[in-house]
Amino acid sequence: MASARFLADHMLMKLARWLRFAGQDVANPPLRVDDDCLMAIAKQEGRILLTRDVILAQRCKKAKVESVLIRSIDLESQLDEMRDWGASLKLEPIRCTLCNGELVEVADAEERAKVPHLDEEAALWRCKNCGKLYWEGSHWKKIKERMERSG
Ligand SMILES: [Zn+2]
Secondary structure: OOOOEEEEOHHHHHHHHHHHHOOOEEEOOOOOOOHHHHHHHHHHHOOEEEEOOHHHHHHHHHOOOOEEEOOOOOHHHHHHHHHHHOOOOOOOOOEOOOOOOEEEEOOOHHHHHOOOOOOOOOOEEEEOOOOOEEEOOHHHHHHHHHHHOOO
């Protein structure tokens, strides 16, 4: 299941971000897109469509596009649903939470010096796609706890 690739619908952007914290490949939907287009993208890219839309999930079934219907509104329960589905939810910094780009570790001392209060031993990553930086700090521990709470 770890190799599954997803496409989130617009109602699940927050869940998508959290799944990316866990290293899951979750594509963002294009800005303006209808259901037909979402299904086409999922099919074309071999992605599993994550949606809260019952009708869309039924349409996916008919069209043989794999989808996961998320029923909960709050993030914690949505994460539980994904866990029940079989997704691995261990904090793993390999995906940018914003754009789904790949993260690469930054070892360059000059680059590291640009991040204030970065511990010497803390890892630092940069998104290959959008350039956003990620590093291990106190927020990291909180994310990890929330993510792996019941996992
Ligand atoms: Zn990015």
